[in-house]
Amino acid sequence: MDAKRQTDAPAIDRLLQHLRGKLVQPLDTGYDEARKVWNGAVDKRPAAIVYCTHADDVIETVRFARATNRQVAVRSGGHNVAGLSVCDDGIVIDLSRMKAIEVDPVHRVARAEAGLSLGEFDTATQAHGLATTMGVNSDTGIAGLTLGGGFGKLGRKYGLTCDNLIAADVVTADGRLLHTSASEHADLFWGLRGGGGNFGIVTAFEYQLHAVGPNLLVGSVLHRYDHARGAIKFFHEFSRRAADELSVDAGLITLPTGERAFNITACYIGHPEAGRDALEPLLKFGSPIESSLEPRPYLQIQSAGDTLFPRGRRYYWKAQFLREISDGAIDAILEVYPKAPSPSALLVFQQVGGAIARVPSSESPYANRDALYDCFPLAVWDSPADDQANIQWARELWSAVSPYSTGGVYANNLGDEGEDRVRAAYGENYARLVALKNKYDPTNFFRLNQNVRPTA
Numbered sequence: 001m002d003a004k005r006q007t008d009a010p011a012i013d014r015l016l017q018h019l020r021g022k023l024v025q026p027l028d029t030g031y032d033e034a035r036k037v038w039n040g041a042v043d044k045r046p047a048a049i050v051y052c053t054h055a056d057d058v059i060e061t062v063r064f065a066r067a068t069n070r071q072v073a074v075r076s077g078g079h080n081v082a083g084l085s086v087c088d089d090g091i092v093i094d095l096s097r098m099k100a101i102e103v104d105p106v107h108r109v110a111r112a113e114a115g116l117s118l119g120e121f122d123t124a125t126q127a128h129g130l131a132t133t134m135g136v137n138s139d140t141g142i143a144g145l146t147l148g149g150g151f152g153k154l155g156r157k158y159g160l161t162c163d164n165l166i167a168a169d170v171v172t173a174d175g176r177l178l179h180t181s182a183s184e185h186a187d188l189f190w191g192l193r194g195g196g197g198n199f200g201i202v203t204a205f206e207y208q209l210h211a212v213g214p215n216l217l218v219g220s221v222l223h224r225y226d227h228a229r230g231a232i233k234f235f236h237e238f239s240r241r242a243a244d245e246l247s248v249d250a251g252l253i254t255l256p257t258g259e260r261a262f263n264i265t266a267c268y269i270g271h272p273e274a275g276r277d278a279l280e281p282l283l284k285f286g287s288p289i290e291s292s293l294e295p296r297p298y299l300q301i302q303s304a305g306d307t308l309f310p311r312g313r314r315y316y317w318k319a320q321f322l323r324e325i326s327d328g329a330i331d332a333i334l335e336v337y338p339k340a341p342s343p344s345a346l347l348v349f350q351q352v353g354g355a356i357a358r359v360p361s362s363e364s365p366y367a368n369r370d371a372l373y374d375c376f377p378l379a380v381w382d383s384p385a386d387d388q389a390n391i392q393w394a395r396e397l398w399s400a401v402s403p404y405s406t407g408g409v410y411a412n413n414l415g416d417e418g419e420d421r422v423r424a425a426y427g428e429n430y431a432r433l434v435a436l437k438n439k440y441d442p443t444n445f446f447r448l449n450q451n452v453r454p455t456a
C-alpha cells in the first residue's frame with residue numbers, strides 16, 4: 001500500500017460510518033468484481049466504490065469527496081462505452097442497488113430509482129400494460145440513458161426518454177437534494193433532459209408512460225451480403241417514409257457460418273393487426289435468406305439484442321448521425337465493413353426521427369433532432385492483443401462515412417472523444433449548458449462525463 005492510500009484509508013473508513021450502503025476498497029473481497037463495468041476493455045482501480053442504498057448515501061459521499069478533494073465517477077448501469085462511470089484512485093458513487101419503482105396506472109406515471117436497468121423498468125411498467133421509451137439492451141441503466149436523451153423502439157411514436165421525463169431528484173455538487181420538474185428548479189430540470197451527468201447525481205426519475213403491448217408486431221429479414229447494396233437502399237426508402245408507429249433498425253452482421261449479411265428489423269407500435277400493411281413491403285422486398293413476421297411480447301423485443309452485447313467482452317464504437325443514406329455512404333460502408341478483424345463486428349443503423357424530430361431542439365439539451373439515423377461501427381472482441389486492430393477498423397469506417405453525416409452525434413454514444421465532439425452533441429444548446437454548469441457546478445466536480453466545462 002502506498003503512502004497516499006495509507007493516509008486516505010482512515011478518512012474513507014470515516015465515510016463508511018455515515019453510510020447505509022456498502023463501501024468496497026482495494027483490499028476487500030469482491031473489489032475486482034466491483035470495479036468492473038460492462039465494457040471488458042475498461043480496467044480502472046478506484047480508491048473506493050460506494051454502493052448507495054438511499055439518497056443520503058449519495059449526499060454523504062458527495063460531501064466527503066469534496067472535502068477530501070477526491071474525483072468521483074457516477075455509475076448506475078455501468079454501460080458507458082468509454083468507462084467514464086469508473087475511475088482510477090477516486091470514488092465510484094454506484095446507484096445500482098437503488099431499484100425501487102412505483103407505477104401509478106391511473107395517471108400513467110412511474111417513479112423509478114436510478115439503479116434500475118431497462119429490463120427491470122420495462123418489466124415493472126408492463127405489469128400494468130404501460131411503457132415509455134427505453135433502449136434496446138435490457139441490461140443498460142435507465143439513469144445514463146435518460147440523462148443523455150434515450151431512444152429505442154418507442155422513440156418515434158412517443159419521443160425520447162428525456163421527453164417523457166416529468167421530474168427528477170438530484171444531488172448537486174454542493175450536496176443538496178433537489179426535486180426538479182418543469183416548475184421546480186426548471187433550469188436544472190432542462191439540463192437533466194439530455195445534458196448527461198454534468199449537473200448532479202440523479203437518485204430518482206418520474207416518467208410519463210403510455211399504453212404499449214403486451215404484444216407488438218415485428219418483421220425481420222436477413223439479406224445476403226452480395227445483395228446488401230440494394231437492401232440498404234430499400235431500408236433507407238422504407239424507413240424514411242415510415243409512419244411514427246414503425247421503428248426500423250438495421251445492421252451489417254456476420255453469421256455463425258462466417259458469411260456477412262444485412263439484417264432489417266421493424267417493429268409496429270400499435271395493435272399487431274394494424275401493423276400488417278405497414279410491414280408488408282419489408283417482407284416483399286428482394287429474396288431474403290430468412291424472414292419472419294409475428295407478434296412478440298414487448299419485453300422479449302426489448303431484450304432481443306441482449307446476447308449480442310454480454311458484459312465483459314471488449315467494445316469500441318464511434319457514432320454519428322445521418323439524415324439520409326446516400327450512395328456514397330453505402331459505398332464507403334460496403335468497402336470498409338468487410339475488413340472487420342472480429343466476426344462479432346457490426347455496422348448499426350438505429351432509426352430516430354418521428355416524434356423526436358417534432359420537439360423544438362431548444363426544449364432540452366438533446367440537439368440533433370433532425371437526424372434520421374444513428375450510424376455506428378461497433379467493434380466487439382475478446383483479447384487485449386486485438387485492441388488496436390478493432391479500434392482502428394471502427395475509426396476507419398466512421399471516417400469513411402463522416403462526409404455523409406450531419407456532423408452531429410448522440411451524447412450517449414460518445415466515447416472519450418474531446419470537447420469538439422461534446423459540442424457536436426449539443427449544438428446550439430451548448431452555451432446554455434455552460435451557463436447552467438457555471439451555476440450548479442462551477443468547480444466541475446462532476447467531470448467524468450461528456451463534459452461541459454464551466455467558465456465561471
Ligand SMILES: Cc1cc2nc3c(=O)[nH]c(=O)nc-3n(C[C@H](O)[C@H](O)[C@H](O)COP(=O)(O)OP(=O)(O)OC[C@H]3O[C@@H](n4cnc5c(N)ncnc54)[C@H](O)[C@@H]3O)c2cc1C
Binds near residue numbers: 038142143149197200
Ligand atoms: C449494449 C448497449 C446498447 C445501448 N442501446 C442504447 C439504445 O438503444 N438507446 C440509447 O439511447 N442508448 C443506448 N445505449 C447507450 C446508453 O444510453 C449509454 O451507455 C448510457 O450512458 C448507459 O447508462 P448507464 O446508467 O448504464 O451508464 P453508466 O456507465 O452507469 O453511466 C454513464 C454516465 O452517465 C452518468 N450517470 C450515470 N448514472 C447517473 C446518475 N444516477 N446521475 C447522474 N449521472 C449519471 C455519468 O456521467 C456516467 O459516466 C446503449 C449502450 C450499450 C452499451
